[in-house]
Amino acid sequence: MLAHSDAKAMAKSLRAALAERGQEIPHSAALEIVARQFGLPSWNVLSARIDGAGDNGARAPFAFEQAIPIVRIFDVAKAHEFYLGFLGFSVDWEHRFGENFPLYTQVSLGGLTLHLSEHAGDASPGGNMVVYMSGVEAFQKGLLAKDYKYNRPGLERQDWGLECTVIDPFGNRIRFMERQGKS
Structure with a gap:
């Protein structure tokens, strides 16, 4: 099961790889790219899905998506x-x-x-x-x-x-x- 720390480590690794090529992106942009790699529209949706899984990896019967004010x-x-x-x-x-x-x-x-x-x-x-x-x-x-x-x-x-x-x-x-x- 994917954890927040795994997704954030992926984003950090992506930023480092791009920086080596002279392309700087903010951490938030890297998180958005990681979410898209999992086929999701945004980091908020990925984060909610990660939060929706219990300690045993079982999915909760619901998941929140991004709140839009x-x-x-x-x-x-x-x-x-x-x-x-x-x-x-x-x-x-x-x-x-x-x-x-x-x-x-x-x-x-x-x-x-x-x-x-x-x-x-x-x-x-x-x-x-x-x-x-x-x-x-x-x-x-x-x-x-x-x-x-x-x-x-x-x-x-x-x-x-x-x-x-x-x-x-x-x-x-x-x-x-x-x-x-x-x-």
Whole structure:
């Protein structure tokens, strides 16, 4: 049975092999590649499958997949400026029930997927989410380099690790966290 330590060792080995060839990738990208090697869409799905197996290797009767937060937005242009332009997400798909109806869309960046919604009942503005990641310091420096006039996130050392918080134009807070001792 595959363990987290085995999958992470595979990712580490992959990163080292690529680095020898002059190709640097973050650990999170290596984990995503390992998941695809097992025929799964993401590290989150592989991790959930690993977690779903008991000590004797037997599968639990259920398995969780990636949770996708729904984020309330009010203005598509402002949302695109922030999520696509500033943070670097890409639009996966968009849905409207008709012309001039509210937007519901999926955006993603690496292994992170969010749903953005103009629908009043989908989420409350001013939400707060935690996104665990590796390379938060490099991510934060990349954001600062974009010189986005509405958001200049800093880094905070917390007891649990390093944190970079951004706030979207609608008051939603995303806390990017790198756990203590992770890289």
